[in-house]
Amino acid sequence: MSHTSARHLLALTALVTGIASSSAALAAPSQGETLFQQRCATCHTIAPGAAKMGPALKGIVGSKAAVVPGYAFSPALKASGLTWTTANLDKYLAKPTSVVPGTKMMVGLPDPAQRAAVISYLSSQTK
Ligand code: HEC
Numbered sequence: 737m738s739h740t741s742a743r744h745l746l747a748l749t750a751l752v753t754g755i756a757s758s759s760a761a762l763a764a765p766s767q768g769e770t771l772f773q774q775r776c777a778t779c780h781t782i783a784p785g786a787a788k789m790g791p792a793l794k795g796i797v798g799s800k801a802a803v804v805p806g807y808a809f810s811p812a813l814k815a816s817g818l819t820w821t822t823a824n825l826d827k828y829l830a831k832p833t834s835v836v837p838g839t840k841m842m843v844g845l846p847d848p849a850q851r852a853a854v855i856s857y858l859s860s861q862t863k
Contacts, residue, residue, distance in 0.1 A: 768857025771850050779841075782861045790841060796820050797859045801836075812838030825855050 772780075779790040784804075786792050791807035801818040802809035816836045818824050824835075829851050832841040845851050 768853035768855070768860075771845075771854050772857050775843075775845055775850070776854065793858060793861065795862050797822060797825065797855070797862075810836075810838055810840040812836050813840070822855050822859065825858070826851050829854070 772782075776793075779788050780793050781788060782792065782794045784792050784794045787804075787807045791804040791809070797820055799820055801816050801820060802813040813836050816839075818828070818836070820828075826848075828835045828841075829845045830848075831844045831846075832839050845854065
């Protein structure tokens, strides 16, 4: 590779990196909400009392597991004694059945960055 094209490549890399990081910053506030709509909303709403296949998740961050009224939680989740700290949510969402064997939530969110975005969105949905 000639000296000139190497410099061009560097400039291009800097440009692409710049674009990627600025668009990530712009998208950050809604990324978690978008992911929630795509990956969780089939089974969960935020609005209290509106249980679907899973319980409503308003104010879930910091609350105890399996205490939302009007939802029939699995015995496993009720007995888990978990509090939904962001750390516990991160573990549960990665693979729910590993953290709480017998839970009725079967699907996880394997990507750590996506979990962080969804948890940040949930943190903003307080009571
Ligand atoms: C296929 C349906 C389904 C999907 C998709 C799903 N969940 Fe669940 N979720 C459930 C069910 C069912 C429960 C109840 C688990 C139990 O009782 O063991 C649950 C429970 C939970 C709980 C515990 C609530 C509590 O009150 O203790 C949290 C937190 C949660 N889900 C978050 C999420 C998030 C965030 C997503 C998206 C990344 C998601 N879930 C996707 C079905 C689903």
